[in-house]
Amino acid sequence: MKKKLVSLLLSTALACTALAGCGGGSSSSAASSAPAEASGSAGASAASEASAAPSEAPAASEASSAPAEASGAAEASGDGYTIVVMPKLVSIPYFTMTGEGAVKAGEDLGINVIYNGPTTADAAEQVTMLEDYITQGVDAICVAPNDPAAMTSVLTKAKEAGIVVLDWDTQADPNLVDASIHNIDDKAFGEHMMQELVASMGTEEGQWAIVTGGLSAENLNLWIKYAKEYAEANYPNLELVADPFPTDESQDLAYSTTQDLLKTYPDLKGILGMSTPTGPGCGLAIQDLGLQDQVSLVANAMEDDVQSVLADGSLDCGCLWDCHDLGYLTVCVANAILNGQKIESGATIEGWDTPLEVLDEKSVILGPAADYRAK
Amino acid sequence: MQKVWKNLTKSKEISILAIIVVLAVCITIVNPNFLTVSNFFDIMRSNSIYGIMALGMLPVLISGGIDLSVSSTITLCAVVMGKFLQANPGSNIVVAILLCMVVGALAGLVNGLLVTKFHIPPIVATLGTQTIVMAAVLFYTNGMWISGMPDWFLSFGDIQFGAIPSAGKVVGMPIQILFLILVGIATWLILKYTLMGRGIYAVGGNVQSATRVGYNVSRVTTFVYIYSGTLAGLAAVTDILIVKQIDPNTFSGCELDVIAIAVLGGASVMGGIGTVFGTFLGIILMAVIKNGLVLVRVSSYWQKVVMGIIILVTISVDVINRRIEKARLVHVDVEE
Structure with a gap:
């Protein structure tokens, strides 16, 4: 009897797993997500994955890549190019949004877009998956590398196979890529946030502090550096x-x-939050302490997550780029290169309304920051 | 023999308490804001989540097991509750809390069965369920945050008890701390006054003796995992009552912090040893360290270094104390 119960439980569990797998499959195109700022969480999730490795990790990663391969194969039977867009990892809001943009661009341009990446920010797994795609034969690879150095050999292999290579969100080896899609001009973004902070504080004197996603995240450190210099x-x-x-x-x-910060520095006038969890996190702290009018907060945030703190002024201004457009632009540029178009400043490409802004011959800039304020 | 054991745990807890007092004095000298009721409530409120999970981890550790799946269980419960509240905004707080605890208990039951029926070592079994559940939740949510909880739910999280003047404001004890205290009392009662509680210590001390004395080892083992899962469910409610939305990624890796609290509080990963009082001291120590480092203005780059040193010192003081205690015992024995 007990054995029967156990086998019943087991089969239920199996059924659930199968269902979960299907769910993943149908939404696999949209799956994915955290931006450049993922580098901080990247470290954390990479660590947790390392600990998980012995038993389940291979199974999990197989499950995640299987549905995408299936959908890729199905799409590849259609006409047009096949473009792989690989985020640092799937399953965080940022890379889910960029994925939606990339897939939408594929639909609008009538080409096949495969949006897939590892479940944790793991460079080794990105390499393995890219090798599979090279073998499978795709036309372009757009990757947001977890570790630029680790990508060099596989991207060289892709180039040798005649595949167009792009990086987006975070830079890979500039010598290997045909184009590089930048979220934002780091300097302009850091300075923009600083200007917004001073504007919200309404004064050019007083104390301010920085809350960041992680001390080792390169892009966050760049913004901080430019904001401080400014x-x-x-x-x-x-x-x-x-x-x-x-x-x-x-x-x-x-x-x-x-x-803690607000207690330690009671005269604090402004906080700059770098990385998307700081928007809602810092905002909620200000809200709970009732300091909306004393302390200004300008932080990165995903718009949907900060409506309640924006509404009462706990968060004065949320800054980020348009994540959806980042994925969209990446696919448009890849498509243009495949069509033999030259990527240069002022060029207009199919699917993208505004003329391109290109730095250093290869770096396409998405555009200015998108700010969110109370509606 | 039992007296000796009691003395040992006593000295262990006293050394942790001493370290907390020393830290508190140092921090207060640098920043008088530290020793205020409102600051104490604030730090205990945000650490109550970890505290509740650590109290669930305690029986598991005492029984000689380990539960790495608390991170996935709290995530699962939070997501289930978030989706439930979005679909049923007219529900009530009792249903919400019960739902979370039941989901957590079921997750714990699976761990318990894997360990007792399939004889999978706890570290492997819970690592497996952690990975599966976490991956499934991320597939389901795509990592997107869940917000828009009903107002009656959020206002429940703002309930405070009493009115204590502190630093020019009047503060009350947040409901999250009440949760922590109630869980502490329940765990203490179970461990101290029930047959199950004595069984947990017995199984952790020596499985064979426990079996011979007549404890049902499978039942005890299954119980501790269910208990840990249930409390992870309650921790999920506590968390949402504080941060008001659900980030499915936020708890990945938190099991290590939870285990660290229990071990700092004197529980042994080898089993058989650990008390609720010690775990509470572990929670306070962890909270004081995290809060204090900011308050004394330690540079961010050094905070983790200082944190590591404090943890090492705490554990070494305990080890040294034990060694002294042991040496003294031997001496007494010889004289007798």
């Missing part, structure tokens, strides 16, 4: 109270760190 040069009376506070890409930690 503040030093333009607002000499602003006082940065301490080094940036890291929050492990976690909203919970951003929340409790901000609470």
Whole structure:
């Protein structure tokens, strides 16, 4: 009797797994997500994956890649190019949105877009998956590398196979790529956030602090560097109270760190939040302490996640680029290169309305920051 | 023999308490804001999530097992509840809490069965369920945050008890801390006054003796995993009551922090040892370290280094204490 019960449980579990697999399959095209700022969480998830490796990890990754391969094969039977767009990892909101953009671009342009990546921000797994796609034979590969150096050999292999190679979100080896899609001009973005902060504070003097996703995330550090330089040069009376506070890409930690911060520095006038969990996390701390009017917050955020803190002024301004457009532009540029078009400033390409902004011959800039404010 | 064991745990807890006091004094000297009721409530409120999970981990550790799946269980419960509340905004808080705890208990039951019926080592079984559940939840949610919880639910999280003047404001004890205290009392009662509780210590101390004395080892083992899962479910409610939305990625890897709290509080990963009082000290120590490092303005780049040093010191003080205790015992024995 007990054995029967156990086998019943097991078969139920199997059925559930199968169902979950199908669910993943149908939505696999949309699956994925965290931006450049993922580099912080990247570390965390890579670590957790390492610990998970012995038993289930291979199964999980197989499950994740299987549906995408299936859909890829199905799409490949149609006409037009096949373009692989690979995020750092799937299953975080940012890369889910970029994926939706990439897939939409594929539909609009009438080409096949495969949007797939590892379930954790793992460079080795990206390499394995890319090798599979090279063997399978695709026309273009657009990758957001977890570790640019680790990509070099597989991208060289892709080039030798005549595949067009692009990077997006985060740069790969510039010598290997045909084009590089940048979310934003890092310098302009850091300075923009600083300007927004001072504008919300309404004063050019007082204390301010930085809360960041992680101290090792290169893009976040760049924005911080440019924001600090801009503040030093333009607002000499602003006082940065301490080094940036890291929050492990976690909203919970951003929340409790901000609470501590506001107690430690009661005269704090402004907080700059780098990386998307800081928007809702820091905002909630300000909201709970009732400091909406005393403390200004300008932070990265996904628009849907910050409606409640935007509404009462806890978050004064959310800054990010348009994630959907990032995926969309990546596919459009890949398509243009495949059609033999030259990527240069001022060029117009199919599917993208505005003329391109190109730096250093290869770097296509998505556009200015998208700001969210209370509606 | 039992007296000796009691003395040991006593000295262990006293050394943790001493470290907390020393830290608190140092931090207060640098920043008087630390020793205020409102700060204490704030830090215990955000750490109550980890505290509740650590209290669930405690019986598992005492029984000689380990539960790595608390991170996936809390995520699963949070997502299930988020989706449930979105679909049924007219529900009530009792249903929401019960739902979370039942889902957590079921997840724990699966772990318990894997360990007892299939004889899979706990570390492997719970690692497996953790990976499967986490992956399934991420497939289902695509990592997208769930927000838009009903107002009655969110306002429940703002309930405070009492009114204590502190730092120019009047603060009450947040409901999340009440959860933590209730869970602490329940765990203490179970461990101290029930047959099951004595069984947990017995199984962790020596499985064979426990079997011979007549404890049903399978039942005890299954119970501790169900208990851990149930509390992870309650921790999910507590978390949503604080942050008001659900990020399916936020808890990945949190099982290590949870185990660290229990071990800091004197539980042994070898089984047989651990108390609720010690775990509470572990929670407070962890909370004080995290909060204090910001308050004394330690540079972010050094915070983790300092944290590691404090953990090492705490554990070494305990080890040294034990060694002294042991040496003293031997000496007494010889004299007798």
